[in-house]
Amino acid sequence: MTYKITEEGNISTVFLDGEIDMDVTEKAKEIILPLVEAGKEVHLNLKDVSYMDSSGISVLIESHQKALEKGTKVIVKEVSKSVLKVIMMAKLEQILNLG
């Protein structure tokens, strides 16, 4: 997994690339959670994420819940078809902010 972050005002957009599994979960959290902790609105762009398993879904949930605690939000954007399927299998499409 690789990533890129762009900043615009209070919005941080994190572009994740590759496959998100248990092996990269900690790295993904280290990228996303500090931005949420800092009160940023975080946009997670997943257009280049080709695979995500339950560990990746856990990162999305944890980020979302942390954002609620901090009074901000995480918006999941440009979800690839394969990742959307996993999100829907977990019945999270109504819970996560899909933009």
Next chain:
Amino acid sequence: MNFFNTEVNQISESKDFQVSSASLKEVRAFTRDVFKKISLPQEQKDELVLAIAEAAQNIVKHAYKDVEETKDKMQIKISLKNDQLEIGFFDKGKPVVPENIQHRKLDDIKPGGLGTFFIKQIMDEAIFKKNQKGWVNHLVLTKTI
């Protein structure tokens, strides 16, 4: 030893992997390679890859819970006979108590606990078999495809 019958409706392939989260990528690559030989919609292949990777992840995460590093291997065997797909997982971790395996309730939104749910959604059956020589746990996932 790997054995591959070139008939599309009959496959038996197995591979050993180091018990480590870093191996999950290799597990997916192996699985995708095997499924290339089977005529199935790509969407269904992707689901099966997910189920297999989740089961392998469960070995790393649960059977080897609190184990920092191990030289142990886990083995995955994919067999297809006609339309019956069977995937075997063998490991030497802590003995699994099948009755204790539960996925979290979906309306209890929290990180974790989804892997087993995905496996159950995708596969027809998931059972632990006993008395596998040289192994501690033997999970078998089956699906009619």
